[in-house]
Amino acid sequence: MPRKATEAAATKKPAAKKATTTRRTKKAVEPTVLSWEHVATRAYFIHLEEGGDANENWLRAEQELVAV
Numbered sequence: 001m002p003r004k005a006t007e008a009a010a011t012k013k014p015a016a017k018k019a020t021t022t023r024r025t026k027k028a029v030e031p032t033v034l035s036w037e038h039v040a041t042r043a044y045f046i047h048l049e050e051g052g053d054a055n056e057n058w059l060r061a062e063q064e065l066v067a068v
Contacts, residue, residue: 034065 042061047054
């Protein structure tokens with residue numbers, strides 16, 4: 001006895017999907033803009049944590065913020 005059309009369609013294996021790849025473009029990196037307030041705040045917290053010279057703390061704060 002022949003199968004019904006719906007039974008035949010239900011028993012077929014689905015077609016394998018082809019793997020797709022997407023191209024990604026590189027985003028432009030914006031330069032870091034430091035403000036006086038950012039550096040001063042970080043230098044203050046360095047002073048609270050470790051003490052030390054104010055000028056050294058300021059330079060360290062600038063280096064840490066530029067690295068981020």
